[in-house]
Amino acid sequence: MAESKLVMLVDTQRCIACNSCAVACKVENNLPRDVWWNRVMTVGGPHLDAPSGTYPDLEMYNVTVACQHCENPACVKVCPVGATYKDPETGVVRQDYDKCIGCRMCMSACPYNGVRSFNWEEPAYHLDFPVGDQDVAPHQKHVVEKCTFCWHRLAKGLAPACVEACSARARIFGDASDPTSAVSQKLKERSSMRLLEDRDTEPSVYFLR
Amino acid sequence: MSEYTQGGALANDDLDFSAPRNKERVGERSSAVVKSPALNIAIGVSAAVVVAGLALWFMQLSGGMAQTAMRNLDSWGLYITGFMFFVGLSAGGLIISSVPKALGIAGFGGISKVAVMSSIACTVAAIGLVVVDMGQPFRVWELFVYSNLGSPLMWDIIVLATYLILSCAYLWAQVRAEAGRMSHAALRAISVVALVCAVLVHSVTAWIFGLQGGREMWHTALLAPWFVSSALVCGTALVVCIAVGLRRAGYLELDQSYLVKLAKLLGAFVLVDLYFFGCDLLTEAFPGGSGAEVVAMLTTGPLAPFFWVEIIGCAACAVVCLTPALRRNGLLVAASLLAIAGIFCKRVQLLVGGFQIANLDLPFAMNGSSITNWEGSLADAYTGMVYWPTPLEFGVTLGVVALGFLIFFLGLKFLPLRPSDQ
């Protein structure tokens, strides 16, 4: 099968910071307490949902930030044991919990601060049974984890949970190597930006403007 | 200056074992076990602290690294700061010891072996600090099975291991050479390799940071040479302290001229290091923008205390080292300690500075694993230092440092590190 390049588009005109994607990710992946692979950030003032400027000359929009699944991932280069690696067929940057030695080199290398999350203690949960998809790999103490593009869902032919959960229809997911795909079309139609493009990481997450 | 050029003559080559014999009082035979109550107490105390540190480390492993102040947005802390620092410290001894031999120039008297011993001790401490920083230390074996040779961290692990082995081999070679069981050519060859490795270990350690485009503070080509110069500063300073200390303790005799030589070297190294710092600051600040933000963070921001301790400490050290009238033992030790403290402060600036400036400084819903000071706004978290270690981290670090001391003291006690009296 031909190589594909899975990308995520997030329409900043549509994103209202409702956090449904963040919660979908949290539950789907049975994320431990205080772990959020996908976070909503306000581009505006110093707080969530606060605009920049002075009333009434104000501006605000949102970006949702998770692993950018970079084409040129800083994390993959630095991992001494190859626990974080790039899937050659899909471009998804993956993380092998069993291999991770917990050195956190990838966290230092990743410019997208906070998308990589270290389990600083034994993962604790709000409920005493695993919620979400039962095929999600169990979380481990003292290893780094992050957004997997819902690898377990990709395997079932489903888009990541955040895409399905976005009631604003702000997220589009697909194969950018296919010029006829919705993502390719959208990228042609709309202007877009990526986070920290000057870092040359070539993220696979595009923000439509 | 004249002393230095004279000292550069071949007459005092370390390799010429007759030379030191003329200038140093003969001590006990090197191979003999030192019977000093002070040393025994030092060993005992170090060992006790190591045990305490181990206990704390197990606490960290079982209770979780949530007990440290490190969090997702400031994911490295005191351990990695200490790692950088001890790698640097380890340099000095080996370089001081090997440069004269490798280049066939005058050395620094009988401190060669002690200096190498200090290198070994510091290297062990550095490695120890990496180990305690790891979340899964029991998976260390994976480093050798799944090695990603593209990772600067992997390079560092390889170079550091090589360095440790070489340091030991070099020490052994010196002892063998003293005993006349090894050719000077062989010793010289080993010293060349050791020297190259010493330079490499600092460069590679620098590259762990310097190759990261993700952090403004770290991403500079200057970092590797700068790490070497910093290593020379604190390594030399450490040798000065050890030399003065051991001489005072009666462990060895050392002619003052060697100390002066070391002091002059230290002064020169400090100036080079400060020069690099100046270059770096100017390069950062000149274009303005985010680089200026880095400079502001250092000079007037949360890291200013560390910045100014380094600048003033190093400057003062240079003044003491390069002013003949000030080269008194006490002042030299003080100057060396200032230089060491200065370089430690540099390491703090580098590490914390890497996290102090967020690439994505956008508010999000923070929690206990996001960032050390998460209980206010994002701006609050970055007001003051983004990271400050917990007592546990201090304790574990102290334990690892004590391991370095223990090894050093054990070396003093059991290894023939005194100048040979042949």
Place this chain on the structure above:
Amino acid sequence: MTEAYSPARGLTRRNFLKSTGVAAAAVAASGAGALTVGELAQAETYEPGQTEGAGEEIFHGVCRGNCSGTCKLNLHVVDGKLVKTSKRSFNSFPDGSVDRICLRGLSQVYNVYGPNRIQYPMRRVGERGSGEWERITWEEAIKEITDEWKRIQKEYGEQAIAYTRGSGNLGCISGVASPMYNVFFNKINASMIKIARDQANTRGINRVVGNLGDWVLNDPSDFKNAKTLFVWGANITDAQIHDWHFVADAQDAGTKLVVIDPIMTQLAARADLWVPVRPATDAALALSMMHVMVTEDAVNKPFLRDSTCAPFLVRSDTGKFLRMSDLGVEPEVIEVETGAVSAASSENKGAQVGKAKTTQKIVDHPAVLDADGTVKSLAEAADPQLNGTYDFNGVACRTAYDLLVEDIMEYAPEKAQNICDVPAETIVELAHMALDGPCTHRLGWGSNSYTNGVHAAHANITMAALTGQIGYPGAGTGVGDFKACWGINAVVKGMTAAKYPMISALALPEIMRTDKWKGEDYPIRSLYVYAGNPVSNQVNTNEYINDVIGNMDLYVVADYTFTDTVKYADIVLPASHWFEQQELVPISATQCFLHSEKAIDPLYESKSDFEILKLLAAGMGYPDLIDLTEDEYMSQVVDTPALGALGITYDAIKENEDMYWYPEKPWIPWKNAEFRTESGRMEFYVENPTVQFDVGQEFDEDREHLPRYFNPTEAYEGSPTWDKYKLILLSERPRFRVHSMWSDNAYLRELDPEPTIKMNPADAEARGIADGDYVEVYNDRGHCVARAVFNDGIRPGCMVYPKSWQQHQHKAGCWSELLTSEYDPVGVNESYFDNLVEVRVWNEE
């Protein structure tokens, strides 16, 4: 219900998860999202809809809190446990246009299994509110409640037992649309206490256009047909997340978005024009826009003439229309069918729901001026005149339109700009945009939350009369379309008429203080609360706790989780969660009947509200009162001839999961300008104003004829409490809760951990408050402590609190303590925003 799990491309879970390379990746390349993506190269390998994992069963469910979204959910059950909730597609909308879920729908699992679930019946042992309980059996609980009820009824009369609800379940058996409560409580002749919320805009609009339900507007999928969408005080991006994508779709289609809101909401941030209006002045803004329309002679005169009361002559002596009977013409008598009333409608007076009936109607035509200057019956005039006067035996009469214009002329943009704090040019621009139709005006709960709210809505709908933009694609004015289906039947088996009239919740404190209702003795001694949390969500909490609960002999609360209301209960009954029972949801913004399966057994000792009612009925001596099954009752509710004509039956709903209840899509109310008023026209001049709820009040009829702007009770500069309090306190219905539901959801609390008050930095700094300080917000009614969060999007002079934190989540007080229980006599509505407060740093722990 469930589809077989077919591992994609033959990969089993185990070998897939272990593989790190090519095989798995090849499958991943076909990864596509249900409905959203679907255009991937290998789309043929992907099965739409949910794919079950091994050992997982999926049930269909409905989220049914009062955001009104009623989204369909997949309930994923593994080993008898609900492990996940996910988006489920609507069969009624195969294009996926209403498929949605939100952070609350997604975090349901915690609501079911969280530690705050009430596990067994409990009896209070400490002081009320002390949180000291003892576990009792169901038998003990029911006996204790019913014994006490019998005693109370004997001592104080049958009416002394009352029941009330909130909006925590939109179901028709155990929820707010359930007739089962009426079956039981009517049987014992108890009093029904009706919540008084979000009724001002209902009154303001429905008195002009008639009643199709409390909140009526073009379906949101029609927004895209508007040239401009005006959103008046509706925080759609927080409170109705499910509607936002329709707004975004409309913007994509070229619709301009105008947001009129004092606060920079996420919605306002996306608007083409944000109009930061002074709170409670929407009526003046609308009147001023109409001023522009009138002075520019841009009004839609044919529409005014043919479809509104504009040409009707109004008598200056009575304020009534001049009728042909005044002129000596006998009224006609015709047969008409009155519409059925939905269970959730304010017209629902108990048992009379769902019954259409034929009555005789006397038609006394209004008199109008014809083009020739003569007065004629509306039915006969060829060209009724919009302007003019008529002297009727010495009584001056003017056209309704002239009276309206006279009112409008008070609000020139130059004057209105001082009232609304909107520049005159902007008002002119808004008027021009509103004229350039079609435009849709969606009103929210903003203007509705002041005591002048009836008139804000009245003014808005009157603007539609001036432009004629109503009843066709892209054109409409109203609150978001959210109501119960009109065709359901509440007269299920066992239903009897209520003996006592409903009582507005706003009247309850006074009744409890005086034991009198409209001057008559009317003691109430016990209140049964279901699907609601009045302590948290009703205004003036201290009054509620002291005067209402404080005067109760027995306060019984059935809920699935610990709420502020449960905290004050004497007996707590553990209700089961939505997903632990079967339900049919007849109230929906999707205009669908929705069936929700029972996915798991009731946890602990909990029972569905339906089962609880049966026990209570038996305890009161009516063991056979509720003797049909849930299915049978649900069938009785929806199997009506009217719905049957649309092919909607209970069995069909159960089969299809969801069934759209209108004959067409998108639904647009008031098509062909057919209104449900007496004249069939838009009666912006309200001839006979009535009140939303009769609490024995008096009101100024003259004021109510036309839309007027006047100050609210408290929330304006110079109000009676202005010398003490200078900040208007507004709330938002945040996306992290649905009213107080989800307030204890740990997933959402990680994102939104504690009560906050959003302040403009200028207001904070003037009071010495730093960002992040804990502050005490206070007025004469109470106080509340929360963390101050600086936000430049908050209008200076206002503060905004995200609503419905529970008392224990505050360091002290709670938000609803601060809210006025004053109400407009016509709207009889809780006026959440009509409050002035002050704020200071809180230094206590």
